[in-house]
Amino acid sequence: MSAEQRLSDHERALYARQIRLPGVGESGQLRLREAKVLILGAGGLGSPVGLYLAAAGVGLIGIADPDKVEISNLHRQVVHGFDTLGLPKTISAAEALGEINPGLKVALHPEGFTVENAAELVARYDLVVDGTDNFATRFLAADACVLGGKPLVHGSVLRESGQVGVFLPKAGCYRCLYPVIPDAASVPTCADAGVFGATCGVIGSWMASEVIAVLLGKRVSSRLLVIDVAAGTSKLLALAADAACPCCGSAPSIRSLEKDAYAPTLCSTQALMSETPLEVTVEEAQRLLAGPNPPILIDVREMDEYAVCRIEGSRLIPMNTVPARLAEIPQDVPVLVQCHHGGRSMKVTQFLRSKGYARVSNVKGGIDAWSLKVDPKVPRY
Numbered sequence: 001m002s003a004e005q006r007l008s009d010h011e012r013a014l015y016a017r018q019i020r021l022p023g024v025g026e027s028g029q030l031r032l033r034e035a036k037v038l039i040l041g042a043g044g045l046g047s048p049v050g051l052y053l054a055a056a057g058v059g060l061i062g063i064a065d066p067d068k069v070e071i072s073n074l075h076r077q078v079v080h081g082f083d084t085l086g087l088p089k090t091i092s093a094a095e096a097l098g099e100i101n102p103g104l105k106v107a108l109h110p111e112g113f114t115v116e117n118a119a120e121l122v123a124r125y126d127l128v129v130d131g132t133d134n135f136a137t138r139f140l141a142a143d144a145c146v147l148g149g150k151p152l153v154h155g156s157v158l159r160e161s162g163q164v165g166v167f168l169p170k171a172g173c174y175r176c177l178y179p180v181i182p183d184a185a186s187v188p189t190c191a192d193a194g195v196f197g198a199t200c201g202v203i204g205s206w207m208a209s210e211v212i213a214v215l216l217g218k219r220v221s222s223r224l225l226v227i228d229v230a231a232g233t234s235k236l237l238a239l240a241a242d243a244a245c246p247c248c249g250s251a252p253s254i255r256s257l258e259k260d261a262y263a264p265t266l267c268s269t270q271a272l273m274s275e276t277p278l279e280v281t282v283e284e285a286q287r288l289l290a291g292p293n294p295p296i297l298i299d300v301r302e303m304d305e306y307a308v309c310r311i312e313g314s315r316l317i318p319m320n321t322v323p324a325r326l327a328e329i330p331q332d333v334p335v336l337v338q339c340h341h342g343g344r345s346m347k348v349t350q351f352l353r354s355k356g357y358a359r360v361s362n363v364k365g366g367i368d369a370w371s372l373k374v375d376p377k378v379p380r381y
């Protein structure tokens, strides 16, 4: 046995409690050291998966995530911290994993997991962990693993429950369970539904256990675990390959990764929000207000300002009364928000968006710009 095929004394000490387990031993620890695992998403699930795999002595961990660390991530994405706010998640996660195991090799894929790089990335690793939160990437990962013949450990969380899927090659894939990508509008996301960080910890830790079991050769069939943290229950479902599966079946329709098949399935609110500009010019506002489906125009100035001048048809809801008067602002129609110069109305626009108003825009420059550029009859002050 050469030195490369043996554990060092340092490694024996580091992994002593794990090596002692039945089915691990020195050979199992060596298998982990040789293993290359790709984690998709350094988020609520990717955090515990990454930390536990790094601590367990997995040799190479790849992290694919195109996002940066945001403050709303921190309550559940425990590899990141206040000191890495604004950094790419790949870098932030690599730092945390390196701290827990300095011997670990980490590969960063800040471009994320895309149709363009999926096949190549899957080929470079022994196993893929999917901790992403959108259906497009989830199905892309599932299909890329089937086509590449690699095992996939998948996890998802919603509110206080979640699931962990283990999909081994030729033993039943994600599409055997879910043949087509659902319409995202029909499925709540974490952003809509909310999630506890600890629930991500439960599901992510369970995913890490499954990854280690697969790497050690302890899994012979695909399986799905459904875990309800609130009820304190879990259910294990054995999966079998479905001959009619569009990806791994006997006459599959999915034979390669086609870009159109994995278009981002934004939920309808997010899609509308991204289509609606945050700000419009006064000229654009005038065009919209004169159009066939005019938006509601809300003036968020004070009553004495409104008495001086107003845009015809506007409705006065002073800024500080907006939170209490949300019921007066319909959610399902376009809304323009206007004030004196555009500052207060931008705050209200962003507040309304945070409350789920997807089709709301600020009027840039406010009524003052309106007087200057659209209607000089409106007095300035």
Ligand SMILES: [Zn+2]
Residues within 6 Å of the ligand: 172, 173, 174, 175, 176, 177, 241, 242, 245, 246, 247, 248, 249
């Ligand atoms: Zn299948």
